[in-house]
Amino acid sequence: MTLRNLLLGATMLCAATPPAFAFAQDSAPAGDAAAPADTVDTVDYGNDIIVTASKRSQTLQDTPVAVSVTSAADLENSQIRDLIDLQSSVPSLRVGQLQSSANTNFIIRGFGNGANNPGIEPSVGVFIDGVYRSRSAAQIGDLPNVERIEVLRGPQSTLFGKNASAGVISIITRKPQFEFGGSLEASYGNYDAVVIKGDITGPISDTIAFSIGGNYNRRDGYARDLNLDADVNDRNRWGVRGQLLFEPTDALSIRLIGDYDKIDENCCIAGNVVAGPTVAITNALVGGRSVDANNPFSYDVYNNFLSTNLIKNYGGSAQIDYDLGNMALTSITAYREVRADANQDSDFTSADLIGQKSDDTAINTFTQELRLASDFDGPLNFLVGGYYFHEKIDQHSQIYFGDDFRPYGNALIQTASGGALSVPVLEGTLGALEGDPAKYAGSFFRAGDGMDEYYRMKNTAWSIFGTVDFEVTDRLTVTFGGNYTKDKKRFATDVTSTDVFSGIDLDAAAYAPFRNTLLFQGGLAQQVGEVLGLGRSATAGEIGAFAGANPAVFGAISTAVQAFANANQNNPAANPLNPLKAFQFLPPFLNLPNAVEPGKTNDSDFAWSARAAYELTDTVNVYATYATGFKASSVNLSRDSRPLASDLPAILAGGLGTPNLVAGTRFAGPEESEVYEFGLKGQWSVAAVNLAVFKQSIKGFQSNIFTGTGFALANAGKQSTWGVEFDGSVRPVDGLNLTLAVTWLDPKYDSFTGSAFGDISGTKPSGIPELSAAMGATYTARVGNGNRAIFHVDYLYESPTRLVDGLQGFPAGFSDQFKREVNQLNASFTFALNNGLELGVWGRNLTNARYLTTIFPAVAQSGSVSGYPNQPRTYGVTGRFKF
Template identity: 30%
Template sequence: MKMNRLGYRGLLLAACATSIYAAPAFAQQQAPAAAEEQPVEEVIVTATRRETALQSVAVAVTAIGAEAIQSAGVKDIRDLTQLAPSLQVPVSENSGSVTARIRGVGTQGSNPGLESSVGVVIDGVFRARNSVAFGDLGEIRAIEVLRGPQGTLFGRNTSAGLINVTTKKPSFEFGTSGDATFGNYGLGGIGLGITGPLIEDKLAGRLYVTARARDGYMNVNNGTARTESNDTNYYAVRGQLLYTPSETFDARLIVDVASRAEACCAAAVWLRDVRVPSTTDIINKISPNGLQTSRNLNSYLASANRTYDQDIDDQGFSLEANWDVGFGKLTSITAKRNWKRVAGADSDYTGADILYSLKSEGAGAEFDTFSQEFRYAGTVGKLDWLVGTIYAKETLNNHVRFRTGNDYQAYIGALLGPALALASPSLAVNPLNPAVTNTQLAGVVSTWQSILGVTPANIGTLAGGGGQFDDYVQESESLALFTHNIYQFNDDFSVTLGLRYTSEDKNFRASYRTLGNTGCTAIENRLGLDAARNAGALAGVVGAICAPWMRSALDGMDHRQKKSENEWSGIVSAAYRFAPNINSYVSYSRGYKAGGFNLDRAFSDLQNNLVTSIVSPGVGNRTVRQPDTSFAAETVDAYEVGLKTQWFNRALTANFAAYHQTFENFQLNTFTGISFVVTAVPEVVSQGVEFDYVLRTPVDGLTLTGGAAYSLTEYTKNLGAASQPSTFLGQNPNLYLLPGAQLTSSPVWTYGSALNYERSVLSDKALFKAYADFRTITDTITGSNLDPRKTQPGYTLFNARLALSTADERWTVELWGRNLTDERYAQITFDAPLQGDAPALTNQPAVGGFAPRPINSQINAFVGEPRTYGLTLRWSY
């Protein structure tokens, strides 16, 4: 069920009134006595699927508790970047494109065929992709950010790290809590929770409901008016039951439903096409004021004549049961989830009507997943052992919908040259030069005739409404066996050995349908499928007309592929305690990220699977071959040393880690300005050092936390040459900037700190809290082809929160702000579709071989959120 913004705000007001009315009854309960000063509590984490002290576990972990999460205003995983220096979470064209990066490594782009490098586990259940996990997390107990490969215990798609989220369980003591938030950009939000016993000491329940709405911060110009995009509008419901019939058995059932109805995501112009005439000039001739390029980033200004509306529905359940059986504990986790997104988009990001997709035509993706995990763990003497197995099944449907708009023909015609417009009655003159009419195109027509054997009029027109309607289905099944064992030789020294075997089968099928482009069909019949490769002088012309969404050669093909993988992953580590509060470890781990299929149109005449032949007069036989869209599995070998220390009676915690990771067949998804291309880069090396600390200062109530990360995450230099077809650059000349360069969205330095201060005020009748944090990153290139024009200069983000609560913290009012300095920055930049040439090497005989072609593409950017601020009221009984 969808709720509009008015409905959300009505719910918010009603909930506030109900909660406030009910509060006095709860207030009559006895307030707890003031807590006496306690020693520093030991932080417990579950990084090894066991509860272990943070300072003892031989893994680099950032552990974030419930209080820190509330102070930092964390609503979903994207907000964690302020608290975990090694974590990056950029967002691009829609809510399905959220990707997490740890130590500079993550999955690039929104192609759903690529699985995650950073896994997300919520209450023991692995989420299919990062985007599926990014929503309101509800009542969080703790979040752990595990750095480095975590595949032994958590699965195949954690080659860079893991975000492990645990929520609060039902309680056998009655309690209720809630919060109401108001802020700028029309923000309104409500969260309500209740927990308590249903059957004394046997069955407890917990229910959490939230809704949130906020206006968009992107101002969208459509040529004549302004609208908005990048808003927030969602609700979520999460219910739990905890069953404890005996001391040896417990079961926890979680059911959740969430829905979003938002507009996401519009893009601003980062760098305009500076040619004369430019693509901007063409667009503004076709559609007056269709593309504004002045101060777009600073004014959050985008251009579009179509909407970015999207609906996302997410629901699922999990059942976890624990038995004390024999000499260990048996754990079973059964889970089923469904996530679906349908979305429309202005795919050219301009006010001209060139390319678009409609939500009503079903563009989007859907994941349906089922998993069953069993673990058996126990202790025998000095051995802490764990064995397990997990079965997972996933069905992925991806529906790609692109249509050409009413301005497509005029725009493509203008791109063909200053004096060329397609010879069609619907375009009598060239938009760039109205003095040039179709009667003056005799020379151009004769050129087309000599190469194609037909005139432009016979090629056909590029009328609006044509385009691409493709459907992809990927079904995968995996079975894994794993073990993780810790042998404690003595109080100070232990060794960990873990191993996992994963077997996975994937089946892929695709159906292609191209609408309304007789022009491209004629070109394919003359020149074959890869027209740009064979057309010589017409490479630019054919490449523009026969863009992937307009090529019809694969229509009607029953395209099927299969892929099977059998991989080992594991860990070997040793931990040594030098002193009671000084622990060290060294480890080697191997991670694995599954291969798969590119769920986007991919074309090649170079594959070995012949589909059909086309016979064309004067040209001869041309073959159209079934594309091989598969890509290989990604593996990583990682070495790490760490030191975990506490000083001054545990007032200072200081932890260090150094690592070296080598990735093979690194999966890269690149947008070329025309299509998404998935490639496997032979090698990526990530190495660096990390430091984090917690300092409980001598000032009563003042705590400082922070950290820094130095990461050199680079493509190796030896990636071949464009002149060598068997090498990476020979097959990907558009990625010639990669060798030796830092990865996308991977700053070399990231550092930040947070201040948390609290003290009693008003004669101990109230409690005052102050929180502030900052995060700084150095320069980073935000585009996957590493075009240096896409460099985002380093910047710093500041957040703060002031709170005043009653002494028992039953009532709290908070004043908060995020991005307080209103920093304007790009999360992801990309080559604007059909607007200039992106970086590529081309064969240029004049210079004696392959050389970079001129780079003149216009660059767009998905912009980070501006300054936001507001007021939050919390209550808890």
């Protein structure tokens, strides 16, 4: 028995199967025709589909794991270009792209996080050919020759060195072959979209095979910047990937992979969902329209500079598989680098408010996995492994005010004070009270001021993991597994704020006379207005007239108001300058490590699983699983990083405090997940069924909420969901394959008292549809001598759901009115000739359904809400040649 037959999954960290419906197709895709029958990656489209979700050779029916897999044929038929498109085929998976091409969030069964903040490791782990990709920028790409994409649902602990608390996405590309072959694909679509992909594989010698592939993906923007007269939200990415396979003996296999890909595109537009009072100000600043107010689906935007996204992702891996007879040894070594440089007009208006909002991130990752798997004839088998992970993250961020920010700030202060104050008045008054009237002249909201930020983090982790399978009877197998993980992080910040106004303590004793004057003036206007029955504060003219006509009454009112002002000039709750605190956007930053905060975390955990699988009949299996998962602490590498409430007293007592310092989070503690799951799998000659019923929860779920200028990172006490997943297929007639995948979820925050929106315990988490369904039909008709006509259609439905848990600066419940409902229809027709040539037409989101992927408070624009609209309808033609 060769190594490849011994461990079908030994060449990948996790391999699963094509969907249950894959066997119903008439034949394997042409691209697989050259693969030897015993190759581990070969997909059996007969009745016994071979899978290795448990890292052992089993049929789909025998695999007691909740897994969905999208095959190469499905990727082609649905024109799935990247992981964002993948959710249309897997209803338990949600993928969202946020403010840049480097920020993608993956959610399985309602659990997932990690985008926007490089210090947060995702709860959904992504692996490509067995190599863990720790951040989303390293996960997006048009990989050449993808064989299948597998989505494992629920915590994956005992088979993975890198623990994933919510699930795993595993992408498997085809290994080099010892028979010459390859493919070339070219596609053209609307928005002048051009996609070219190709690969070639073959032998170098009897023991060495190679493959090399490349991809190019370019598209004009589907949105229009009317201020800059330019297309935006374009696509421009390319990559190359090479592999060498050494098989000097039947017992030894070495697979070397090297890849490089690059993204250089403009992303991502945000439309105006709610036009708040600041829109009138920005319109006045630009002398026209600054946003397309309340119309996020016009795909017309107004910016004052084009956003940029430059991402480079490259690395290599070496996998060694060695056959020891009745055991197999596997080693996977990998080193990767990601360089992401993004700059965005983050106020999303044509006014030059935010002149620069850039993030330059460097991520270097080294991983090493070693595992040993048995293949004994007896009832007992095992898998044991060790895993090492080392990562270094350096991020340089900058946010600077633009040329319009000073007049914008002046308008905000005038509005908030009812015209009583302005930026020059504030600068002169506060400076005079400090002994120098010119001290702040021209410095409030000055163009070019802002924050210069440096964040660093080093993460070292290791784990020991394994499973034991015991066949109690020919039909009953029990499995136990465990994973002990040790994770250490060290992090540091070097952040400087030059936002002068944000560094002023408006409660300071030096400003008491100013507060006294404002309290007196405001109180007098209010009292006179009440006496006159105006229903508002009196104007200066009305006060003067009242004083002349009623000197005695006015004197009594004036005395009482002055007494109130004297008593409350140092009362923070009555401070008349409090409304101005909302405009202190970028306060001074307390860096760490410092005398109180060491800037490090140290976590450890033992996760385990127990499963019983029983073969009811030769075609029906059932299983029951209990499993736990773990994710270590995540770090808030953003300008909203603030001391924990427990550390703040010691910081202030030690004289380390900075002006306007408040408590927040430096890091969020670990996530601990668990799942109770019951599953049924049935497979017959014309149908297949997979059913899973589960209760899954995560204690300490790491919530990352955008606040308008940064991110608030916090642990939820507990988030849980009941759910049912159904995945079935049927072939009613020869050539026709019908599929249906349905997910029903009932999620809630069992406990979340410290959210960014207060206590939201007992509420339903946002962004998680109660019902998701993916339906598909593929009909393959034989035409002539070996030619095929392939008709494919699929439809994705997601029931209405709230977009966000809340919005900073808005009343509780305000955001509940904004919901997302997805109705997406995709279709394709392909004519495949018997000589390997294929021609086809395709379309995605054919009904041009529109919805917002998420919403957020507009940057520095109180009362306004921005949101990301989904991608509109796309369509095109494709030519493909396989040989």
